[in-house]
Amino acid sequence: MNSEGRPTQPRAATLLAPQTFSGARALQIHEALIFDIGRQDFTGVDLDPPKAFTPRLGGLERKSEIGLPGLSEPEAMRHYVKLSQKNYAIDMGPYPLGSCTMKHNPRLNEKMARLPGFADIHPLQPVSTVQGALALMEELSFWLLKLTGMEAVALTPKAGAHGEMCGMMAIKAAIAARGEAATRKVVLAPESAHGTNPATAAALGFSVRSIPAGPDGLVHPEDVAAALGPDVAAIMLTNPNTCGLFERDIVEIGQLVHEAGAFFYCDGANFNAIVGKVRPGDLGIDAMHINLHKTFSTPHGGGGPGAGPVVLSSRLAAFAPVPFVRRDGEKLTLVEESEGTESFGRMAAFHGQMGMFVRAVSYILSHGADGLAKASEDAVIAANYVRVCLNDLFSSPFGDRVCMHEVLFDDRWLKDTGITTLDFAKAMIDEGIHPMTIYFPLVVHGAMLIEPTESESIVSLTLFIATLRDLAIRALRGERERFLGAPHYAPRKRLDETAAARKPILRWTPPKPVEA
């Protein structure tokens, strides 16, 4: 005790983890919905009433209440800050989601995207007033074409899956232009493909023919050759693939596809492993989307927005969607019309995800040709380091081989422990690490796909590896409770997803009035 009677050392207490009146756990504070804390007659925004005027709504004034609560500024700050504290984020620690590429998001990018000259311009302003914006789009196009070795680029697509849509629409238009629309109705996709690939093909009226993955995790030319025929429009292949491997026979596969009169779509979700190392244009690819929110570090924002520009080969360039930027000497213009051209048309209002373009260009210029290649190499080194440090405990589905930017394990090593991949992932949450991608790709049982990215330092990787090794040893020793009940320390225990789907509650509804 000090002289004022304040204890300066903790005392022994017998009651552990008491229930609190509020339900809070110190920094973990329960936060009600805005509908519980806000009031409909309250606003947190200063607005002066308009001068008296005669409305001209043509008799369509809203008659009903909306049902929107209002919060004061301090209430709003507290609500959203408290909610934010229930999220994990790449700024807190490793986020090794394979295929998702959670790399550091440099804050310079955010600052640049908020310059009024980019953030506060309208897509339909006169083009004479947005020459700098068009120049930025031209700059992004320049880099994407040089880095991929391709012929043309479409900037419109708003996400990776939208980019797939764009590439496959270009392919469909090219096939129609050859007069083969009625006959080429099949798209080949490996079993290991992202779900978006078959979903995209199906949405465009193609049927999907699955290609098996070989025992080495790769697609084999003989399997592609067996599936090819005059009915095939395209193959959709991910490279590096979803098992984290470079498709060794990709050039031969491309040749087979082209010989059969089909096109080669490459899912570029994993382009971040090969930027500055291999140009997709040198591999025989006809179309590939690039996730700016993966490879070029634009933030994921809790699920979006993304951006998915598509690069096209000379075979497909003419079919690219509008709009696009054209240089006319010193002046830049926007081509917004597809009429009278071979373009397949428009796939979204306006010109694409400009906010993401600025961030991506900021990242690209910061890194340069040298830095971009180094980032790819470092991502690949990090994944291989994790691989060699874990593969004595974890099981590798395709044997002990070099990987690209992500390393894939399966769940054979957990056999007879009673612990599943999901349990293991949830135990990682208790260790303060976001789990890796689990149960994808589907071709591997209990898949664990780890993508550390180049952002993790050796110190961070070492701690990550040590943590996973400790958990693995505990799993193999049979410490089941640690895993089956996990997470123990997250804001919520495991959530019941089955109940959520069986009787969906998708919105707040006012409580029923209590009867007197």
Place this chain on the structure above:
Amino acid sequence: MLARIGVASVNELYADAPRDALLTAPLDLPLRKTELEVERRLSALAAKNVAASAAPFFVGAGAYKHHVPATVDHLIQRSEFLTAYTPYQPEISQGTLQVLFEFQTQVANLTGMEVANASMYDGSTSTAEAILMAHRVTRRGKALLSGGLHPHYAETARTLSDMSEHETAVLPPDPRATEDLIGALDDSLSCVVVQNPDFFGNLRDLAPLAEACRAKGVLLIAVVTEVLSLGLVESPGAMGADIVVGEGQSIGNGLNFGGPYLGLFATRDKYVRQSPGRLCGRSVDADGRPGFVLTLSTREQHIRREKATSNICTNSGLCALAFSIHLSLLGETGLKQLALINHANAVALAEALEKTSGVEVLNHGFFNEFTVRVKGSAADLVERMAARGVLAGVPVSRLLPRAGLDDLLLVASSEINTDDDRAAFVAALKQELNG
């Protein structure tokens, strides 16, 4: 690290890449730059653009300049929101999930619908997806698009419809909202797509159309490109729409030269299993405490693959967050007040223009945007007004180049416009039109 991995050089890790495709030296491109250099370079590009805040600004046509409270941008830059992924691990994503649950409720209430999803890319793609959904629900394959639908939305919908081997009928541009949609209905249609306020700013009563649609088993898809209008105008849900889609950019999100924006998607409970996009639902955890999860994912591509309702994977999470924060700050009272101010400013501008010779306001009813007929080419006029420092609006011919509507100009006015802005607009217009 390389030694631990057991390779002598990093290129050994790329051994599966074709040897002649592997680059061994940096590409002939600029090398890395410092933060200061990048900032200078990009600031110089940004300085070549005229920002909306730097001129009297009246441009709309599907993207609107509004004041966004400082709180919004501060909060969306919190690391835990900005740098999180899709909430696939709900136990450590309750922040994002609760925001989405609140967002879904706000959107459902605003549109007058029973259920809304966790957002789409933007209004145009949301519209195209709604049409595909209507085909699934009705098992019919033809959509009818109103001539008042934003031309970019119509083109986007037609591209996806053509490519997915469905039919689309598009009515001619309809600047005065006189088209006969009810007369064009027949039972081969899965849906009719109508915008309100329409592209030309007209307000449309959808109730009679909704009734006619019900009689023919046709779904009514209502499109709202200026979501702020719902603070003042009757909601599409109350008028009988089956699916409401829209652009949410106006609330919480900046112009950003066209993206990223925020697709809104709302419908009736009975159609939810046919709907695209992510949904957040309430559940309980192992201790029985309430919590949120992504749900009904058996509709989605990562589970259903080629049988999914859509190929969509990404939403506009951060834009939805900005929308939800701004709308929470506004509340019912603030939203209605802001909408009223927008309408008042637009009425004031329309009245000023109606006093200007050579200008005709076409609309009967409108919210914060209307169409005027001017002498000569509206596109030329807009260029000349820009040279005088006024961003006057959008010439209809920019979006409808061969429709014979070269003399029509869309003019939008929001709370950002001052009396001085309006005076500058009218003065510049008079000088251009009448010399």
